[in-house]
Amino acid sequence: MPHPLAGSSSEEAVGGDSTPSPDLLMARSFGDKDLILPNGGTPAGTSSPASSSSLLNRLQLDDDIDGETRDLFVIVDDPKKHVCTMETYITYRITTKSTRVEFDLPEYSVRRRYQDFDWLRSKLEESQPTHLIPPLPEKFVVKGVVDRFSEEFVETRRKALDKFLKRITDHPVLSFNEHFNVFLTAKDLNAYKKQGIALLTRMGESVKHVTGGYKLRTRPLEFAAIGDYLDTFALKLGTIDRIAQRIIKEEIEYLVELREYGPVYSTWSALEGELAEPLEGVSACIGNCSTALEELTDDMTEDFLPVLREYILYSDSMKSVLKKRDQVQAEYEAKLEAVALRKEDRPKVPADVEKCQDRMECFNADLKADMERWQNNKRQDFRQLLMGMADKNIQYYEKCLMAWESIIPLLQEKQEANGFQLVFIPWWSL
Amino acid sequence: MYVFLFLKNNFSVVLFLFRSVEHTDGQSVLTDSLWRRYSEFELLRNYLLVYYPHIVVPPLPEKRAEFVWHKLSADNMDPDFVERRRIGLENFLLRIASHPILCRDKIFYLFLTQEGNWKETVNETGFQLKADSRLKALNATFRVKNPDKRFTDLKHYSDELQSVISHLLRVRARVADRLYGVYKVHGNYGRVFSEWSAIEKEMGDGLQSAGHHMDVYASSIDDILEDEEHYADQLKEYLFYAEALRAVCRKHELMQYDLEMAAQDLASKKQQCEELATGTVRTFSLKGMTTKLFGQETPEQREARIKVLEEQINEGEQQLKSKNLEGREFVKNAWADIERFKEQKNRDLKEALISYAVMQISIRLHLVWTNSYLCLSEL
Numbered sequence: 055m056p057h058p059l060a061g062s063s064s065e066e067a068v069g070g071d072s073t074p075s076p077d078l079l080m081a082r083s084f085g086d087k088d089l090i091l092p093n094g095g096t097p098a099g100t101s102s103p104a105s106s107s108s109l110l111n112r113l114q115l116d117d118d119i120d121g122e123t124r125d126l127f128v129i130v131d132d133p134k135k136h137v138c139t140m141e142t143y144i145t146y147r148i149t150t151k152s153t154r155v156e157f158d159l160p161e162y163s164v165r166r167r168y169q170d171f172d173w174l175r176s177k178l179e180e181s182q183p184t185h186l187i188p189p190l191p192e193k194f195v196v197k198g199v200v201d202r203f204s205e206e207f208v209e210t211r212r213k214a215l216d217k218f219l220k221r222i223t224d225h226p227v228l229s230f231n232e233h234f235n236v237f238l239t240a241k242d243l244n245a246y247k248k249q250g251i252a253l254l255t256r257m258g259e260s261v262k263h264v265t266g267g268y269k270l271r272t273r274p275l276e277f278a279a280i281g282d283y284l285d286t287f288a289l290k291l292g293t294i295d296r297i298a299q300r301i302i303k304e305e306i307e308y309l310v311e312l313r314e315y316g317p318v319y320s321t322w323s324a325l326e327g328e329l330a331e332p333l334e335g336v337s338a339c340i341g342n343c344s345t346a347l348e349e350l351t352d353d354m355t356e357d358f359l360p361v362l363r364e365y366i367l368y369s370d371s372m373k374s375v376l377k378k379r380d381q382v383q384a385e386y387e388a389k390l391e392a393v394a395l396r397k398e399d400r401p402k403v404p405a406d407v408e409k410c411q412d413r414m415e416c417f418n419a420d421l422k423a424d425m426e427r428w429q430n431n432k433r434q435d436f437r438q439l440l441m442g443m444a445d446k447n448i449q450y451y452e453k454c455l456m457a458w459e460s461i462i463p464l465l466q467e468k469q470e471a472n473g474f475q476l477v478f479i480p481w482w483s484l
Numbered sequence: 485m486y487v488f489l490f491l492k493n494n495f496s497v498v499l500f501l502f503r504s505v506e507h508t509d510g511q512s513v514l515t516d517s518l519w520r521r522y523s524e525f526e527l528l529r530n531y532l533l534v535y536y537p538h539i540v541v542p543p544l545p546e547k548r549a550e551f552v553w554h555k556l557s558a559d560n561m562d563p564d565f566v567e568r569r570r571i572g573l574e575n576f577l578l579r580i581a582s583h584p585i586l587c588r589d590k591i592f593y594l595f596l597t598q599e600g601n602w603k604e605t606v607n608e609t610g611f612q613l614k615a616d617s618r619l620k621a622l623n624a625t626f627r628v629k630n631p632d633k634r635f636t637d638l639k640h641y642s643d644e645l646q647s648v649i650s651h652l653l654r655v656r657a658r659v660a661d662r663l664y665g666v667y668k669v670h671g672n673y674g675r676v677f678s679e680w681s682a683i684e685k686e687m688g689d690g691l692q693s694a695g696h697h698m699d700v701y702a703s704s705i706d707d708i709l710e711d712e713e714h715y716a717d718q719l720k721e722y723l724f725y726a727e728a729l730r731a732v733c734r735k736h737e738l739m740q741y742d743l744e745m746a747a748q749d750l751a752s753k754k755q756q757c758e759e760l761a762t763g764t765v766r767t768f769s770l771k772g773m774t775t776k777l778f779g780q781e782t783p784e785q786r787e788a789r790i791k792v793l794e795e796q797i798n799e800g801e802q803q804l805k806s807k808n809l810e811g812r813e814f815v816k817n818a819w820a821d822i823e824r825f826k827e828q829k830n831r832d833l834k835e836a837l838i839s840y841a842v843m844q845i846s847i848r849l850h851l852v853w854t855n856s857y858l859c860l861s862e863l
Contacts, residue, residue, distance in 0.1 A: 304662065308659065310662075314655050314658075318648060329830055332837055336837060336840075451855070454848050458845045
């Protein structure tokens with residue numbers, strides 16, 4: 055008869071790929087600390103509930119179906135290193151699938167490097183100044199500290215660049231931007247860049263001509279609220295980033311000690327007879343826990359920290375857009391005041407003041423719409439982030455669990471030989 | 485026999501009270517409780533070491549906190565340390581009480597029952613005089629020629645056991661320290677998540693519960709490390725037991741050395757006697773030299789000396805016989821107790837490892853469930 059704990063819960067513990075049946079989900083109630091476990095399936099019942107990420111995947115799928123039907127798909131993948139005489143750099147493959155009329159072909163595949171993304175972003179900022187442009191991963195890397203060509207770094211960057219393009223793809227206005235189209239389709243992007251085509255939208259053109267130097271007296275309440283929110287938001291994220299880094303540092307130091315701790319049990323095991331096997335088992339177990347912890351800290355560094363930093367960058371760029379909006383409003387108000395002071399009989403408002411008002415109202419509308427979209431995306435992103443982290447933690451704990459559970463049979467067999475019936479009854483099976 | 489220990493703090497001295505419940509004819513009798521200080525426990529142990537050198541005498545818990553993971557608990561008056569020491573002393577008495585030979589000792593019985601003057605009673609046994617001097621023991625260790633191989637191996641084992649458990653305890657303390665750091669830094673999340681939740685509308689609740697979870701997590705480390713101390717104490721007992729094992733080996737070496745010296749002495753006396761009887765001088769002796777220089781001794785003088793030597797040889801042979809017997813008895817009895825000890829050690833350490841593993845499992849399980857709960861509440 056297999057040991058009650060020998061039953062592997064690895065099917066559910068490893069990865070979150072399998073989506074659980076709905077009944078399995080219903081069977082779990084997490085009311086108070088009383089947890090009802092599913093019967094059958096894993097004999098040990100030590101498996102975690104369906105990993106949160108698999109649950110989230112199901113939800114996201116539903117979201118897509120509920121939302122508008124997509125007609126544009128963009129993926130960033132396949133990083134490749136290019137070694138040239140002057141420099142070494144990485145390019146990423148951008149694959150585009152679309153049914154939109156703006157695209158001549160249904161599918162495109164091009165290669166782009168970070169420089170090209172940076173170019174795209176500044177073009178978008180220039181041509182769509184009333185909209186919130188998503189951030190790029192950090193441009194500069196301190197050489198010597200981080201290896202720009204290491205697998206981890208390149209993968210982290212790739213994910214961020216993919217996110218960047220997906221956010222633009224999802225935007226109802228930005229996704230139709232001409233520069234974006236060229237970025238996705240042009241064989242020779244450099245030639246296009248050199249042409250220096252300034253394809254500004256009507257608004258872009260308009261905002262470009264807003265003269266600075268006008269000081270806004272008071273920001274309207276709703277935009278002031280957004281400004282305050284962004285300030286606090288960035289502050290809190292910054293604190294969380296620092297704490298996360300500190301945690302990783304502490305975990306690494308803990309790991310160093312664990313890596314010394316495990317082998318001592320091996321040394322001890324070599325002295326013993328009957329205890330040799332169990333002690334060796336403990337040593338291996340601690341080794342497994344150490345490895346699992348290392349994987350967790352890597353995940354934190356690669357998946358958690360970059361998203362925090364990305365949102366801090368996002369808030370910064372959003373605050374500059376807010377400032378620009380203020381300038382537009384300031385100009386309008388100043389011009390309006392000037393007209394009022396001129397004490398003319400005609401109540402008619404001159405054309406250029408009307409233009410300013412128009413500009414301001416468009417800016418406000420665009421910004422409000424983008425803010426709402428941003429808030430929704432932010433909620434989803436952070437929900438996914440926090441649950442992803444909890445999920446990774448669960449996977450780490452489960453690996454440790456399995457490692458320790460495997461020791462128990464080593465220690466129990468011999469006990470039975472002594473005539474003692476030591477039956478290990480896990481409380482969770484009662 | 486049952487022994488229970490309780491604690492009482494009296495200024496800077498910690499006293500221990502215990503009651504022993506004796507079964508006489510099926511009836512339980514609660515004898516009077518009495519007070520004992522740590523020094524009296526030490527006295528008891530020292531007495532047992534002298535009178536039962538062939539027994540692996542159970543060790544006392546540490547007097548001062550060592551292998552501490554957190555500076556605070558190095559304080560001997562720290563209530564957690566004092567409590568753990570109480571458990572250690574209780575354990576010490578229980579081990580003696582359950583030992584087939586030691587439990588019958590009169591002084592041990594009096595330790596549990598005689599209120600006053602127990603110290604005097606112990607000292608009256610004169611056990612201190614019977615104790616082997618450290619110097620003698622050290623000398624024997626270096627000079628013994630033919631100790632029983634099993635004891636030599638056992639001595640090596642106990643040295644290595646001591647070394648490996650010390651190393652283990654040191655590293656474990658460092659691991660605990662680091663783990664404490666990890667947990668406590670997580671606590672910082674609590675406040676910032678709470679502050680962040682204040683500016684959010686829909687996300688607010690999720691963030692609040694995340695923050696709360698972090699606070700609970702951070703504070704859980706204290707109990708976890710407290711439980712780990714219990715495991716460390718179990719290891720410490722066997723660290724100190726290694727010393728007791730070595731003491732038995734030392735005693736064997738001493739007895740063996742004594743035996744070898746006695747045999748050597750006897751052999752030289754026999755040779756002297758033979759030389760005197762046959763007149764051949766093979767060994768150097770002062771008497772031989774002086775006789776050469778100053779003239780032969782008279783046959784009567786020689787006769788007298790042979791007589792003395794023969795007496796000494798007789799005595800020597802008797803002594804050697806009894807020493808040999810003593811030595812063999814010692815080896816037999818000591819080895820029996822060592823086998824008993826080995827079984828006990830294997831049982832106890834397996835139990836300790838099982839508890840340790842179970843504790844690790846329950847910690848992880850708890851974390852899996854709370855993390856899952858957190859995930860689902862976020863939804």
